Amino acid sequence: MHDAAMERLYARIRTAEPDACWNWMTALGEPLAKKARPYARIGGRAKLVPKTILENALGRSLAPEMLTRHLCGNHHCCNPGHLREGTAAENHADTVRHGRYVGNRSGPLNLITRLLEGIDFRGPDECWPWIKGTDEHGYGRLRREGRNAKASRIMLEMSLERPLATKEYARHRCDNPACCNPAHLRVGSQADNMGEAKQRRRLASGEAHHASKLSDSQIEEARALYAKGDVSHQALAERYGISRKAMERGIRGIDRKYAPGQTVSGLAPQRLTKGEQNSKAVLTEAKVRDIRELHVLGKSLEELARLYQVDPTTVAQIVQGRTWKHVDGPTVAARTPMSAADARRIREQFAAGGVHKLDLAAQEGCSLDAIQAILHGRSFKSAGGPTLERWQKCPVMAP
Numbered sequence: 001m002h003d004a005a006m007e008r009l010y011a012r013i014r015t016a017e018p019d020a021c022w023n024w025m026t027a028l029g030e031p032l033a034k035k036a037r038p039y040a041r042i043g044g045r046a047k048l049v050p051k052t053i054l055e056n057a058l059g060r061s062l063a064p065e066m067l068t069r070h071l072c073g074n075h076h077c078c079n080p081g082h083l084r085e086g087t088a089a090e091n092h093a094d095t096v097r098h099g100r101y102v103g104n105r106s107g108p109l110n111l112i113t114r115l116l117e118g119i120d121f122r123g124p125d126e127c128w129p130w131i132k133g134t135d136e137h138g139y140g141r142l143r144r145e146g147r148n149a150k151a152s153r154i155m156l157e158m159s160l161e162r163p164l165a166t167k168e169y170a171r172h173r174c175d176n177p178a179c180c181n182p183a184h185l186r187v188g189s190q191a192d193n194m195g196e197a198k199q200r201r202r203l204a205s206g207e208a209h210h211a212s213k214l215s216d217s218q219i220e221e222a223r224a225l226y227a228k229g230d231v232s233h234q235a236l237a238e239r240y241g242i243s244r245k246a247m248e249r250g251i252r253g254i255d256r257k258y259a260p261g262q263t264v265s266g267l268a269p270q271r272l273t274k275g276e277q278n279s280k281a282v283l284t285e286a287k288v289r290d291i292r293e294l295h296v297l298g299k300s301l302e303e304l305a306r307l308y309q310v311d312p313t314t315v316a317q318i319v320q321g322r323t324w325k326h327v328d329g330p331t332v333a334a335r336t337p338m339s340a341a342d343a344r345r346i347r348e349q350f351a352a353g354g355v356h357k358l359d360l361a362a363q364e365g366c367s368l369d370a371i372q373a374i375l376h377g378r379s380f381k382s383a384g385g386p387t388l389e390r391w392q393k394c395p396v397m398a399p
Contacts, residue, residue, distance in 0.1 A: 005042060006056060009049060012040070013078045021077040024049050032076055050075070054083040067091045073098030089158045097121065114142055115154055119180050127179040138177035152177070156185040169193045213242055216259045219250050223261035226251050275326060282310060285327045288318055292329035295319045301358040312358045319362045332362050340383035343374045347385030350375055 015022050023031060024038035032038060038049040051068045055061050057080040062068070069086040070077055073094065077083075086094075089112060096116045118132035118140060130140025130151045140151030153170040157163050159182035164170070171188040172179055179185075188196075214222075222236050237247040249255040253263030276284055283291075291304050301319070305312040317323045321331035346360055357375070361368045373379040377387035 009040060009042075009052065009078075013049075018079075018081065020079070021072050021074045021082065022079040023074070023076045024078050036076075038076055038078065050078050050083055053078050053080055054085065057083070058085070069094050087161070092116070093121075111142075111144055111154070112158070115151060115158075115180075118142065118151060119155075124181075124183065126181070127174050127176050127184060128181040129176070129178045130180055134178060140178055140180060152180050152185055155180045155182055156187070158182075159185070160187070171196060213246075214240055214250070214256075216256075219256050219259040220261035222247065223251055223259075223263060227262050275324060283308065283318075283324075285324070288324045288327045289329040291315060291318050292331060295332075295362065296330045300356055301362055302356055312356075313368065316358050316362045316368070320365055332365050338364065338366065338370075338380075340380055343380035343383040344385035346371065346374050347383075347387060351386040 012025050012027070013022050014025055026032060039046045040049050040052070041047075042052060048068065050070070051062065054068050062085055065087065066085045067088060067090075069084040069091050070082060071084060071094070072079070072082040074082075092112050093116050096113060118130055120129050120131050122128055133141050135141050135148075141148050142151055142154070143149070144154065150170065152172065153164060156170045164187065167189060168187050169190055169192070171186050171193055172184055173186060174181075174184040176184070218240060222240065225231050226233070226236060233248045233251065234244045236251070237244040240247065246255070250259070251263065275281065287308055291308060294304060295301070295315075299307075301312045301315045304315045308315070314323075319332050342364070346364065349355055350357070350360060357371050358368060361371045364371070370379070374383075375388050
């Protein structure tokens with residue numbers, strides 16, 4: 001703007017101390033009415049004087065979406081030190097802060113007014129806590145379009161000048177749910193929000209969790225006992241009344257990460273008891289060796305199960321070498337993969353009688369379920385051979 005035009009403007013401004021308000025006067029040199037606005041004709045058009053002075057101080061025009069803020073709360077003031085550019089939300093916040101706006105409960109600015117009235121504005125880097133109603137988690141609540149909404153979410157939407165999507169969440173950098181400072185808020189997903197809450201330990205965990213059965217001191221004691229190498233996961237689980245898996249996860253630090261005590265990382269892994277050393281074992285290594293040798297000599301799995309008073313499936317796993325692997329003795333090698341010719345041979349052998357399904361499973365080195373599927377025709381459908389549906393009433397069929 002030309003210097004002559006600025007001189008004409010400043011001729012109607014009552015200047016005072018540098019920090020005081022400089023009020024715009026009427027053409028007669030009198031103060032403006034309370035509700036009057038400081039307009040002047042500049043270049044043939046009526047313009048707001050504070051905006052013109054601010055643009056002259058900035059050396060540029062304000063963007064269409066930007067307004068002139070009065071930090072002093074006096075809209076007659078033309079002191080450049082009291083003027084700032086800002087958004088409509090910031091300008092309205094100044095209006096409410098200075099007590100110049102009476103909330104209109106039916107007006108379009110109702111939501112913004114109620115939001116700003118419930119915030120304790122502090123320094124730009126400090127938290128702006130919500131001082132009205134909060135929910136059980138400490139988040140500020142107010143009504144929006146007939147529903148409860150979070151104050152921090154509305155403030156973030158005002159800062160971004162766009163509504164948040166349904167799957168977008170307002171995340172707090174300060175970890176203070178009541179804070180409404182836009183500088184402390186950012187957009188994120190629910191996964192980001194929960195991951196950050198877990199990392200900062202804002203979720204109930206450890207002994208504070210409602211489903212926790214052990215305290216931190218008990219976890220520390222269990223880790224110390226396991227570190228000595230004298231006790232197994234199962235023994236510790238029975239001692240504290242929890243499952244073996246839960247005890248193992250607690251000792252290894254997968255669960256209860258923040259509980260004290262040395263976790264299994266860095267320790268030599270404890271060997272699980274096996275064979276005769278297992279307290280639940282009903283067989284000895286000598287009996288396992290005999291079972292394998294007798295099966296090679298022609299004893300069926302049913303006969304061996306009755307002889308040693310165990311389940312036929314247990315015998316099948318022994319002769320296949322799937323259990324008691326540290327014991328020597330002849331085992332039945334697994335045959336993989338099985339062909340259509342093998343499936344047909346199995347069906348014909350079973351139809352001939354004199355052989356049990358478990359014996360076939362041990363012979364072929366596969367599971368009982370695999371034999372059942374072959375015999376019933378659920379697998380290898382095109383292999384041929386008699387299936388159970390065709391000859392299940394045959395008197396020579398083996399059990």
